[in-house]
Amino acid sequence: MPHAACARDTLAALYQTHRRQLLHTAARILGSRDLADDVVQDAYLKLLERPAPEDLREPVAYLFQTVRHLAIDYLRRRALESRLFAGHDGVEHAVSNAVAEDAAVSHQALALAAQALARMSSRTRRAFELHRFEGCSQRDVARELGVSATLVNFMIRDADAELSPCREYLLPG
Template identity: 30%
Template sequence: MTAPASAVAFDAFYRAEHARVNGFFRRKVGRDEAADLTQEAFMRFYGSGRFATLECPRAYLATVARNIWLNRIRQQKRRGILYPLDEEREAATPPEQERRFEGKELRRAYWRALRPLSRKTRRIFLMHRLRGMTYRDIADELGISCKAVEKRIERALARCRKVAARHT
């Protein structure tokens, strides 16, 4: 007996997106919990039954993953865990003033990195990052495809990653 077409398509989608979602969780919660949260994101997405009907399943999966991460933070706050122990980072915390300075310096570097991008690309990136709009909402508001939104955000993120790599 063969699997339904939607299951086969989801399996291909899973293989294509697993590393990206797992990388997101590794950056947010660390290596130990990333695999479980990645699995949970795909399970929730598949369980929603929306895979076959979505125009931008990648964006929907990103939203599912982000919501799982935010729920995890809320649960930790309720339990009184404000900052989970990260054994990989045993260095002493730099003084508050130095952290604020480094943060301002990094923000300036991000703005310098985004400045050469087109006005439309910057606007799309800021709509997503600052206003928290989904790819679909941005596409609807600007009258462009979801894929165009995704490509422009990827372009802006690539520039931001280069800046972040220089500052670490």
């Protein structure tokens, strides 16, 4: 069996095993069991549609990260729609100046975040990326970078502190 099909089958089996916990994770983010069910189902479909990453070492973490990202995307989309269509009766929808301003602020915040990442040492930046973007545990990051888990904890804390001024503009309110 080719690697992609084998990995997809493994993820599908893990999905079935962890479905209840995935629902709980999504429900905590969304505040609704019904919406969580939709997001978890979407995650399953996405897992079946595209091949799993070839270097996937933590398939369970990958499942939870996929569900978490889909739930957050849903909240962001819902917040944007509510800002776009606030005060409209559903007949016509126009993009308001507030949305354009939000886009400009988000663009500026992303630029600030990129600058903050560039100021970090390459090791701290890599620890942050592995942990926050790729979903690796701090222990796995420590192993990959050849440092202690305690040092990884401090590097992630420092990176979070460096990025904190940008956070309020990048996350939904």
